[in-house]
Amino acid sequence: MSYSGPKIVVTPPGPKAAKLIEQDEKILSGSLTRSSPLVGEKALGMYIEDPDGNVFMDFGSGIAVTALGHRHPAVVKAIKNQLDKIIFVNSLDYYSAPQVEYAEKICALTPGDFEKRIFYTNSGSESVEAAIKMAKAHNRRPYGIGFINSFHGRTMGAISFTTTNVVGRRGFAPMYPIGQFVPYPYCYRCMFNRKYPSCGMECMNYLTDIMFKKILPPDEVSFxxxxxxxxxxxxxxxxxxxFTRLRKICDEHGILLIADEVQTGFGRTGKMFACEHFGLEPDIITLSKAFAHGLPAGAAIAKAEVMDWDPGAHEGTLNGGPVIMEAAKAVLRVIDEEKLVENAAKMGTYLKTKLGVLQQKYPVIGDIRGLGLMVGIEFINDDKKTAAAELRDKLIQAAFQKGLLLLGAGVSSIRLAPPLIVKEREIDIALNIIEDCLKELV
Ligand SMILES: Cc1ncc(COP(=O)(O)O)c(C=O)c1O
Known part of the structure; x- marks a missing residue:
């Protein structure tokens, strides 16, 4: 089995995919939103094949999960080896070596040259949940602050700090009642209509001058x-x-800084962790997605003195199972051996340069931004300002019909997050498809 490019043999969804989708829609939870009618049946590297024989090139990596591409042979081998030894060790009551081996590796890689501890989870939301709880267990302060337009997950603690849109929040109030929100520096659409750096970071001033003086006493803020x-x-x-200012503010007031690297982690941005771009050493870091090659896994890693909760304060039966930990160890090995962080940086530059050329031809591309292989394209209308959400949605569907998987983000952006193994040739294929779609749509 090998693929050399996208291949559409029947208009997707073809008959087999369409039948499965019909069955799915009758029995799976209606809360699930699917961005394209893709039924994944087989996959390898950059490609996913559906049951009708259509082959799609994956430029979203299932939201930054398949960083090594699908079914990397080294990870498959590690999983198979472990299946022949032991599959489950009750992590509440017993010990297992892969947990410790992985912990030693990942704690050395995450930002901050200090003693750390790790708590394993099964998802990004659970990692955030663990981070929130360990922060509060440590400093016993009531409040937490999040940023507007953030995504941290869907469990009750995580959704309480998720502010990308109201859909996930509607009907679930009261949320974790201690959350407050401040603006994030979204400079392309500044809330204060200012330009960086002459704005003096108005958004940060909101935190110090409004939030801390009129709404929340900073000494009662946990994280x-x-x-x-x-x-x-x-x-x-x-x-x-x-980041420099935020770290300073947190240190001044004894507030813990949690960096959610669930999506940005594991080389995605051209550094192992995005915090490294900004010299940020968080007190707690959350991980998941690319962690174990698509197996359910995650972690919250904290300064050792911060993760000082009591025995029994937080646990999980399935957390850090040996098969998952062996997959996670193999992921780190492959990232290192195949120099995927370096490739992400290099290919990210190539991708952004080529997108810049496309932007000259298509002014609907309002903004191109990102680091490494985490590249966003924000679409705008003819007025050169308002968000072109409909165009973005149509583009995703048109690209799908041509065998390219794209994912949306924000109001009118797409996120290009191909596997870190991507090469120039595949970027060229993807950009040609995007250009063909723009020709049709604009
Ligand atoms: C930054 C961030 N945090 C948390 C999550 C939640 O992860 P999960 O869907 O695994 O619960 C996501 C998922 O997209 C994420 O991007």
Whole structure:
């Protein structure tokens, strides 16, 4: 089985895919939103094949999960080896070596040259949930602060700090009642209508001058949680000054800084962790997505003195199972051996340069931004300002029909997040398809 490019043999969804989708829609939860009618049956590297024989090139990596591409042979081998040894060790009551081996590796790789501890989870939301709980267990303060337009997940703690849109929040109030929100530096659409750097970071001033003086006493704030680059919010990269000031504010008031690297982690941005771009050393870091090659896994890693909760304060039966941990160890090995962080940086530059050329031809491309292989394209209408959400949605569907998987983010952006193994040839194929779609749509 090998693929050399996208191949559409029947208009998708073909008969087999359409039948499955019909069955799915009768029995699976209606809360699931699917961006394209893709039925994944087989996959390898950059490609996913549906049951009708259509082959799609994956430029979203299932939201930054398949960083090594699908079914990397080294990870498949590690999983198979472990299946022959032991599949489950009750992580509440017993010990297993892969948990410790992985912990030693990942704690050395995450930002901050200090002693750390790790808590394993099964998803990004659970990692955020664990981070929130460990922060509160540590400093016993009531409040938490999040940023507007952030995505941290869907469990009750995580959704309480998720502000990308109201859909996930409607009907679930009261949320975790201690959350407050401040603006994120989304400079392309500044809430204060200012330009960086002459704005003096009005958004940060809101935190210090409004939030801390009129709404929340800072000494009652347990944590501030942020994505170093907003993912689902539209691949938004703040200026470095934002992080320097935030770290200083947190230190001044004894507030814990939680960096949610669920989407940005594992080389995606051209550094192992996005915080490294900004010299940020968070107190707690959350991980998932690319962690174990698509197996359900995640973690919250904290300074050792921060993760000081009591025995029994937080646990999970399936957390850090041996098969998952062996897959996770193999993921780290492959990232290192195949120099995927370097490739992400290099291919990201190539991708953005080529997109710049496309932008000259198509002014509907309002903004191109991102780091490494986490690249956002924001579409705008003819007025050169308002968000072209409909165009973005049509583009995703048109690309799908031509065998390219794209994912949306924010109001009118698409996120280009191909596997970190991507090469120039595949970027060229993807951009040609995007250009063909724009020709049809604009
Ligand atoms: C930054 C961030 N945090 C948390 C989550 C939640 O992860 P999960 O869907 O695994 O619960 C996501 C998912 O998109 C994410 O992007």
């Amino acid at each position: 501030i949680i942020l994505e170093p680059i907003q993912g689902s919010g539209g691949y938004i990269v703040p200026p470095k000054e934002f």
